[in-house]
Amino acid sequence: MWTQEEIDALLAPLRHADSDDQRVEVKEAAGGLPASLPKTVSAFSNGNGGTIVLGISERHDFSPADGFDAKTIASAMAQMCRDKLMPPIRPTIEVATYCGSPVVIAAIDELDPLDKPCYVRNRGRYSGSFIRVWDGDRKLSQYEIDRLLENRGQPTYDKEVIDEATVDDLMPDVLHAMLRLCREQRPRIFSGLSDDAALRALGVTGPGADGCIRPTLAGLLVAGNYPQQFFPRLNITFTRYQGYSKVFAGGVKYIDNRTLDGPIPEIIEEALLAVRRNMRIGGVLDGPLRKDSYEYPEEAVREAVVNAVMHRDYSPLARGGQIQVNMYTDRLEVLSPGGLYGAVTADTIGSPGTTSTRNQTLAKLLELTPFRGGTIAENRGTGFELIASSLRENGNGEPQISSTLTAFRVTFRSSDTSTLPDSRRDPRYAGWQHHNGTDYSASRGLDHGGMPRPAHPIVVPFPRSEIVSEDITGQEMYDRFIKGTPWLEEAYARYMGLTPGQPHGGAIVPTVRDEGAAETTNVVRGSIPLTFSDSTSSDDDDRSPLEQALLNLIGEHGAMATPQLVEATGAPRSTVTYQLRKLLATGVIERTQPARSPKQSYRLKTA
Template sequence: MGVYDFDLESYIGLARRLGTDTERVEVKAASQGLPKSMAETLSAFSNTSGGVVILGLAERAGFQGVPGFKARAVADALAQMCGEKMEPPVRASVEIVEFEGSPVVVATVPELPPELKPCFVKSRAMHDGSYVRVGDGDRRLSPYEVDRLLEGRRPPRYDREVVEGAAMGDFDEELLEGFMRRQRADSPRAFKGMSDEELLEALCVTARDGEGIVRPTLAGLMALGRFPQRYFPRACLSFTVIPGTSKADVSAGGLRFLDSREIVGPIPVMISELMVALRRNVRVSSKVEGAFRIDRLEYPETAVREAVANALMHRDYSPDGCASQVQVTMYGDRIEILSPGGLCRAMTVDRLGELGVSFPRNQALANILRATPYAEGFAEVGSVVENKGTGYFQIRASLREANMPEPVAIDHITAFEVALYKAGAGAEAGRFGFGFGGRAGGGGRGGVRLPEGAAGGKIVRSVTEWSDETGRFHTIHVLAPGTVECDIVDFLEEAPAPVSSRILMDALGKSKATISRALNRLMDKSLVERLGPSRGPGAVYRLVQ
């Protein structure tokens, strides 16, 4: 259901079957006036994917109209709250409609654009009054999440900061000399007459500390340092090879990982080392073209290299963000690249791949990497990035040329993840797909289909809730359409509360035996879990979280 195609009658019919309201809709009786918690809901909807507020229906009474409901007073109070008690003001559409003979207030709350988030309750200040929608409730954003949303208003400058304790001796001489040579060749007039020291300071590779001592910046150290992890131990890259399509899978020999390593060094070296590890773990096919034999990896090197370079360049380098590494995980059907920090400023998932569109979180680092050469001794040549807004475009183009599915991406407040599916992965991915579901600023769900050829069925489970425990997103589940299992998961996805088998029987028009068999199959696949007693009327079911 979209926010702007909301149908009150259809929704209340669903809510009555479920016995509760849902993620995108908040229903309140408001019999005593506008609820105090309404400001939190306005903030949550504005910071997530928008939503609809319905006032004047009593959930406990089966969503019936509230006797004596003062619709005009409540509507005016809600409009006043949107305009005067929220920052920035919420531009909601508030109207009074009639439902089953009773007046009801319906307010449509749009999602704020990235450059205006977060929306917060004025009386509580930004870091204590910003919320996000999760399930059918409102969750207060952590200070870290608020800071990441603020980057949509102005680019951060962490990459320009001096690294305390670092010195010029921490630079890799080969990379540093190659960088300066490239800069002088590209812009001879701009740097004419500048000393090396002046050039490096002008390009934010170095800066002066409070005592006037020249030291490397974070950007300079990450791009051109010998061992930046001396100062930022977790600003590294992890590479893991999983034997199946889920982290729960193990190999025939009982191994959880076929390969696992932590890659350190400056960004050019980490990318090159990652490519070495990738070539060691993927299949290679050969094709004779003329007098030459061409070897091709099952994943285009350009796509992987660009995705990893983007992750390292655009990741969150704030003090909190530096506590997490970029993760590259290779499964039997895909490669996932996860970086700390979501998309920055006006960039959205929908705009990825637009030629020339680039909103780098770390502008100084992006400029430095444009002229940073790869280290000698590796297969990579040229500069690390182009910094022209073409990185994601190249990923898509190289996958398309290899007849592979489009990349699948999700943006989250605290992380960004990209999946590259290899050709023909649909059969292997039968039960499990990638954990994406469209942009949902703080844990909301949104429907999105896997690229054509990536899976034969429809996505029936799409969760964008970030798990601090696992350090990744939950998994969506792909089932063949038209099956009872698929219909059950469809229904459970819309239900914010666990439901009984009786509700499923009534909603889907199936017998008790059919529903029970389908539920057992879904539980065997760890897609659905049962709560309460194993038998009897007290048992209810929900999707595995």
């Protein structure tokens, strides 16, 4: 039974605002049950629930209404919820006393996701479904209703066969890597299947409307050379805003803005690089040593972006919306189309045993898609727990979650980079970082702290006439061989955590390769491993540095696959693929396998 004090506490915020609010609706109901009440019950049921108080006059400072018949109204309320709503609603209805007068209080619980949407019967599902917005009831859109209905079954939009695409739009090397891992993990099932049969079983391909085998949406997203050719907005945008919102009084809307296209592995990599370039770096002391501390932990950022790609809404009505990674002065936000799916809510996300996958085929493929020496996803339901623990350790506090029917948002608060724990130092971020022209870190070389050398060198072609001295300064080496070549600047930044063109202050120790000469390598702690290969042939004059580097690598190893070339050069995968196609077209190299083979590699073409 409601007490006077509890009702006072319920009405106090309404008196202060002189209005109803998101969770409480007040009606006089002196002349009978209000006609608008079914909409309010629908709105509360489709949202987070709410409370309806009848017999209170908002016009008279939320005091008891004159002429209110509590018994009749309570009975009418119960009948209305039973007869006028679908599915029928069974609220908890009580008659209480407030300031000496009877009132009716009905508690409306949120419906189970499988029962939504609740709608007014005589208006139909698409005209009679409502949601609570502040103090009013707003009609749900068709898209929002479709998302609610989606929870009643398993969406299959990611399995849709894309009739405009062909298997030639898929990258053979990625398919080969996925199939190899799949056969290693599940030999009983996949060892006896052909490549084509295995790809169909995995959901990478399927029969199109014309009977031909074509990529699925999931297959195109993970292994397509350019999925945005068919779906321009299934990508990621990154924006670094100047202030605390998208509207900045100083006139500068943003200081970095990028549209990231390509298959999922590439756009995730580019998103992480964009965040890395724009985050602030501070320093902490661990005894005599200075260590770096970072505004946002990369493992949390990666997990948030992967989750957005994996769980976003891929239904036709949502394909016009992209994933957004927005960085402000005080926070980082990752937004994706479509709210949480299934039984997962903003309150239960991250709880043990609470998981639900909207895009099952895509999620399965991401377990097999190569990324940074592993795969993109594990799908063990531990992603949000990893995000939360990483942020707490890094000094960012708890992640903030917002989920509506149309969008999901996770927000990371900026950490105080001057007080981050020492364990947050990551040698991949060595270098100088700037924010709005301010250096947030002390000048530091690249030869401190035992920074490990990257596993693979960046291959840089140079003419025989150039002399590479062991005591050449890092800046001289950068200016002579890297600066001005976009793919080399990008590779350098990826290894060192720098913005292309920034000074680094460290020593670059080269590995020199030349025909007829032994390879010489100087290993210095903190050095940047660059392999310089001779490229003096007159036939090479019109080739780009990357083309020549690819030829040098292929010639040295006899044959190399695309992933090996990407790893060895450090260039973006799409750039390597483009250069390989140019070399194929000019007849300099040839394939070792049929064009569509996932085992494809390349060798120098012999006369």
